[in-house]
Amino acid sequence: MYKNRIDNLRKSMKSKGIDGILLIGDHNRNYISGFTGDESYAIIGLEKSVFITDSRYTQQAKEEVEEMEIREYKGKIENFLRDTIEELNIKKIGFEENIITYKNYVTYKENFTCEMIPLEGIVEELRVIKDKNEIECIKKAASIADKAFEKILQFIRPGTSEKEVAVELEYWLKRYGGSALSFPSIVASGERSALPHGQPTDKVIRMNDFVTLDFGCVYQGYCSDMTRTLVMGNASEKMLHVYNTVLKAQEEALKSIKPGLTGTDIDKVARDIITSEGYGKYFGHGLGHGVGREVHENPRISPAGSNVLKPGMVITDEPGIYIPNEFGVRIEDLVLVTEEGYEVLSKSPKNLIII
Template identity: 55%
Template sequence: MNNKVERFKKSLNENNLDSAIVFKPENRRYLSGFTGTSGYVVITEEKNFFITDFRYVNQASKQCEGFEILKHTNDRTLYDILNELGLKNLGFEDAFVTVSQYNDFNDKLMGISLKPLRDTLDKLRMIKDQDEIEEIKKAAQIADEAFEYICEVIKPGITEWEVALEIENFMKKKGATGTSFDSIVASGIRSSMPHGVASHKVIENGDFVTLDFGCIYNGYCSDMTRTVVVGKASEKQKEIYNVVLEAQETALEAIKPGITGYEADKVARGIIEAKGFGEYFGHGLGHGVGLEVHESPRLSPLGKDILKANMVVTDEPGIYLPDFGGVRIEDLIVVTENGCERLSKSPKHLIEL
């Protein structure tokens, strides 16, 4: 049996659910392996079903090992099929299903009680298996190669948009199917914007340039950030950079199984606060990465989850000074039995281009 499905069934049983329906794309792929855009995973105590329409029956038959493939049509709808299966307590993705969809399920399902799955799948997906880690490593490797390449491209006169386009084209040529998110290229005073998506601003000599990007490889994401200086760094730029680097590397040494996301965040935040820049670090230290670029666990002041081996998370402190610029340094890492392993291999010393 698919180990992911087996773990999910165990969770359903612990929550007194005899079945569940799953159709959030990432959760659907996690359980079934299906990479198409339309379909429903239905897990029962006895069997696993994948319900889709005419367009995807053949694809699902090839990808969804261990699932019985059922086709819904205008004459035999999804609701008809669910009613035929004899379900009683049906778990659903309450954080994903719309009010309209929920009302349709309530109106058209006969004698089936809908029960929220809450964070059941989020918790399962936090722990990666070895195959998942290998896919993420490959995505991280492509991002590292893209950073090495783009350092040869960035120069005064090029726009942020052109830099982002070069990064994204490079990653796709290396096998990525897409970007994990809209690439952030923020230069000069725009680098004080933590999520400064690439604009048509021209990069100038003396600018900080923050590069935050990642790619998708076989469905799994990477995420990394490096900040460089075009030309020679000023003393103030060096000061800010070195504080962020110290916070980032100290947190890296602290991240291991048994600590909470809150405790990991506190390590980096304490260093930045001690240097007088606490008010300029306004986001969490990191987040989980997998089929989604932002998933559980959270490494932040609100991060309650305990870190465990085989979680993949980011370590990305930053300082952002309005009207001056900002620095963020981010590694993608996997928690190991005794600590953590960097998946982002790009250099972290201050690079002056």
């Protein structure tokens, strides 16, 4: 598996005209190496690859890293990196311009004898198409989220606070096997449900409130992401109309997912439905995004989403309507693009749940 990833990366390196890559960011480095820790370095040459870490992680690297020589550094890391780069005869090395700080860039530039060239996302592009093992990890992360949601339905009641719900969610996501949260859980009730990324507060959930729950976990390095909106007690006619509009938009967009379409194509399906019901100005974000080692990856499913969908991509489908000072609704599934169309990985019900 890791040999194939390194081989594919080397093909990308050659097309970019570089003969080495320095990986520092956790997601890219661990994707290529198999390492699960942090604060380490991977140098990929055209013939040889070296994994560099310190004494805290040496044993872990020996147990986890594949297809690379493990080296433990002492002293200044920039000197150790320079010496390794020269040993591998690398003349042009690609670096993660979105990861390396300006301070580090200046330090490396002063020490390295090779030319430094921005990678411009070539590793992230490899990560867009998930292999069988990655898909299984994402499916597991999604199933953990589904199980946690079942527990939340038993826990959430009028009188509980948003923060209490968020704490309970985190407990069950980890209790069922998640190693971490994909992102800080969103729990927003009543008028706060109109905040697309409303973080939980001490606000008490009241009768007749909508409650939006957006959450996910990490399983073996891969994320899940799901949103459901509940109602406490009774929903008004307007609330029901908005909910059903979002649900229709979500389901019709889902049905349209297949290889060959762009993110813009899928976004338009949902956006046209919401606009036709008079709520277009209340749907301000893109329909979705890719999910993998990070909870927000390519492809983008939005009006600007020019990426063409391909089998093996994992994306979200999450339209929403957010009416300021009233309420909001978002419904989100995690979806695998398949050869024939799509597979929904989020199994929790989408009909309006009344607590």
